Amino acid sequence: MQRVIEDLTRAIQQDSGNSDWYFLRAHAYGEVELHLNAIDDLSQAIWIDPTDPVLYIGRAIASGDTGQYTEEAADLSESLFPGL
Secondary structure (H helix, E strand, O other): OHHHHHHHHHHHHHOOOOHHHHHHHHHHHHHOOOHHHHHHHHHHHHHHOOOOHHHHHHHHHHHHHOOOHHHHHHHHHHHHOOOO
C-alpha cells in the first residue's frame, strides 16, 4: 500500500487540483490505519469539490475511526446536501 500512496502523492504533485487523487490517497491511508492523513486528504478534496457527497461520507468514516464523532455527524449531515 505504501507504493500506492507514493504514486498518488506524485500524481497530486503533478495535478493538485484533482480531488480524485486526494480521495484515492485518503482511501489508501485508511487501509493502513492512517486515518488522520485520510481526513487531511479528504478535507483538501472537499475544498476542491465541495459538492461531492462521497467526499463528505469518506471523511465522516475516517472521523468516526478516530473517535471524532461530532465531525462524523456533521459530515454525514453535509453529505445530504453538499455545498448548500
